[in-house]
Amino acid sequence: MAKTKTRKRKSPFKASKILKTASYKYLACECGREEKVDIDAVKVVCSRCFTLMVPPPEEKAEYVPSGHPPGWHFMTEYVDKDGNVFHRGKEQPKLKGTLKPTPPKVKSKSKRRTKEEILVEREAKKQKALKKAEKERLKLLGIK
Numbered sequence: 261m262a263k264t265k266t267r268k269r270k271s272p273f274k275a276s277k278i279l280k281t282a283s284y285k286y287l288a289c290e291c292g293r294e295e296k297v298d299i300d301a302v303k304v305v306c307s308r309c310f311t312l313m314v315p316p317p318e319e320k321a322e323y324v325p326s327g328h329p330p331g332w333h334f335m336t337e338y339v340d341k342d343g344n345v346f347h348r349g350k351e352q353p354k355l356k357g358t359l360k361p362t363p364p365k366v367k368s369k370s371k372r373r374t375k376e377e378i379l380v381e382r383e384a385k386k387q388k389a390l391k392k393a394e395k396e397r398l399k400l401l402g403i404k
């Protein structure tokens with residue numbers, strides 16, 4: 261008897277593997293959709309219902325600025341504006357207020373385009389390309 265080969269599948273979600281075996285049947289999900297399942301399966305949850313069962317992925321926590329400059333916890337010594345002293349990111353409460361705040365690094369002055377500027381630029385590019393295409397079209401038609 262080949263009873264050992266038709267193992268009972270606890271999870272109805274591994275549908276892809278079931279396709280390889282010849283012993284399957286169709287079982288209706290609660291929603292009415294029929295799914296191909298192992299012959300031993302007693303219940304099936306279709307992919308759609310399964311998706312609904314699983315909560316949506318958690319939203320990524322929004323970036324909360326620490327108020328420290330980037331890379332501050334790698335600095336040998338960093339003093340924030342309140343006088344808290346950190347040695348390689350570890351707070352040194354005993355040293356609080358004994359040192360001057362680490363001056364913020366001056367960022368390079370490369371101007372960052374605003375979203376609007378980028379959109380305007382993109383639109384202009386698009387218009388240019390359209391104009392060129394139109395010119396080419398007229399040329400092909402022998403109008404110009």
Ligand SMILES: [Zn+2]
Nearest residue numbers: 289291306309
């Ligand atoms: Zn379903």
